[in-house]
Amino acid sequence: MILLRLFWEFFKTGLFAVGGGLATLPFLYDISTRTGWFSQAQLADMIAVSESTPGPIGVNMATYVGFTTAGIPGGIVATLGLVCPSIIVILLIAKVLEQFRSNQTVDAAFYGLRPCSVALISAAGLLVARITFLNEADLGLGNGLAALKSLFDWKAVALATVLLIATRGVKPLKKLHPIVFIAASAAVGILFSF
Amino acid sequence: MKLLSLFLSFAKVGAMTFGGGYAMIPILEREIIDKQGWASSEELMDYYAVGQCTPGVIAVNTATFIGYKVAGIAGGIVATLGVVFPSLVIIMLIAGILTNFADIPAVKSAFAAIRVCVCVLIFNSVLKLWKGAVKDRAAVVLYLIVLGISLFFDVSPIVFVIFCATAGILLTRMGVRGK
Numbered sequence: 001m002i003l004l005r006l007f008w009e010f011f012k013t014g015l016f017a018v019g020g021g022l023a024t025l026p027f028l029y030d031i032s033t034r035t036g037w038f039s040q041a042q043l044a045d046m047i048a049v050s051e052s053t054p055g056p057i058g059v060n061m062a063t064y065v066g067f068t069t070a071g072i073p074g075g076i077v078a079t080l081g082l083v084c085p086s087i088i089v090i091l092l093i094a095k096v097l098e099q100f101r102s103n104q105t106v107d108a109a110f111y112g113l114r115p116c117s118v119a120l121i122s123a124a125g126l127l128v129a130r131i132t133f134l135n136e137a138d139l140g141l142g143n144g145l146a147a148l149k150s151l152f153d154w155k156a157v158a159l160a161t162v163l164l165i166a167t168r169g170v171k172p173l174k175k176l177h178p179i180v181f182i183a184a185s186a187a188v189g190i191l192f193s194f
Numbered sequence: 195m196k197l198l199s200l201f202l203s204f205a206k207v208g209a210m211t212f213g214g215g216y217a218m219i220p221i222l223e224r225e226i227i228d229k230q231g232w233a234s235s236e237e238l239m240d241y242y243a244v245g246q247c248t249p250g251v252i253a254v255n256t257a258t259f260i261g262y263k264v265a266g267i268a269g270g271i272v273a274t275l276g277v278v279f280p281s282l283v284i285i286m287l288i289a290g291i292l293t294n295f296a297d298i299p300a301v302k303s304a305f306a307a308i309r310v311c312v313c314v315l316i317f318n319s320v321l322k323l324w325k326g327a328v329k330d331r332a333a334v335v336l337y338l339i340v341l342g343i344s345l346f347f348d349v350s351p352i353v354f355v356i357f358c359a360t361a362g363i364l365l366t367r368m369g370v371r372g373k
Contacts, residue, residue, distance in 0.1 A: 014250050048296035052305045055281030056253035063285040075286050086250030090258040112362020113243035114327035119340035124216035125316035132309045156310045163314040178220045179210045189307025
């Protein structure tokens with residue numbers, strides 16, 4: 001019975017959370033208060049783990065909550081519940097889109113949507129960059145050069161510079177798979193205790 | 195065979211994505227566009243826009259879209275199962291064994307550095323996507339409007355998607371497109 005309820009709760013989350021993984025959070029808090037399957041403190045831990053493991057955050061959260069609530073079957077059922085509405089809705093849209101692909105109005109709408117997508121990706125990247133490179137907590141400490149020095153996380157800036165040169169400037173490295181750079185960064189992070 | 199390679203490719207994407215849906219873009223570009231040729235970068239942007247305003251996790255929506263394009267309904271389902279599979283395995287392992295995973299100093303350090311790397315990879319992706327997506331002056335203006343507003347105000351992506359789709363239609367009708 002709990003599996004059925006898990007599926008249903010996450011189906012609803014997948015159906016109503018629009019705009020990416022973190023949009024599922026308010027729904028998860030709501031599930032926590034209504035069902036008592038897991039506490040809000042546990043939820044905070046789950047967010048931390050979901051953000052520090054590979055995979056989309058929303059999916060990680062569903063697996064974690066489901067697993068905590070009802071073991072391995074729970075993890076699987078919650079995750080399937082979460083993705084079910086996406087599969088149904090997107091398959092319907094993809095089918096319709098296929099038929100109207102050559103329609104001029106649809107084509108014109110996508111002409112406007114492409115810069116929108118690139119802008120949303122840029123904004124997401126910049127927001128991550130802000131918490132990665134800036135120490136905003138230290139803002140206003142000291143003055144002049146000292147303030148400037150404490151504003152930036154210089155280790156992060158140095159790593160980013162090396163990565164930029166490697167991925168854009170060095171020919172043999174440019175072609176490497178992104179995961180190579182991710183793994184190398186993880187190693188650097190541990191070595192130099194980021 | 196096609197279904198199997200869809201599953202495996204998307205499982206790779208799921209396993210290599212660190213962060214939200216945006217972090218998946220550099221990996222998708224490599225695995226799906228460059229390696230498999232299953233979609234163009236313009237199509238990827240179309241799917242991303244639709245995925246922003248339809249319910250569900252963006253990574254999953256994009257996987258369903260591309261899977262459907264490659265191998266119909268079965269493809270959509272298999273690609274989606276592929277992208278969530280690594281999460282299932284990794285999260286359940288960690289949840290079962292290492293409850294304090296996120297507090298381990300080495301994990302914290304590794305992820306702080308991975309975030310730096312993801313920023314750089316996204317920067318590279320944006321430069322690449324820009325070429326296919328922003329081809330005229332009107333598109334540059336749309337880009338700047340969405341970027342500017344989304345950096346300083348908390349506006350739902352749905353608003354941007356509706357605004358830009360409408361703008362795209364109007365600009366095309368007015369004959370501004372391509373100039």
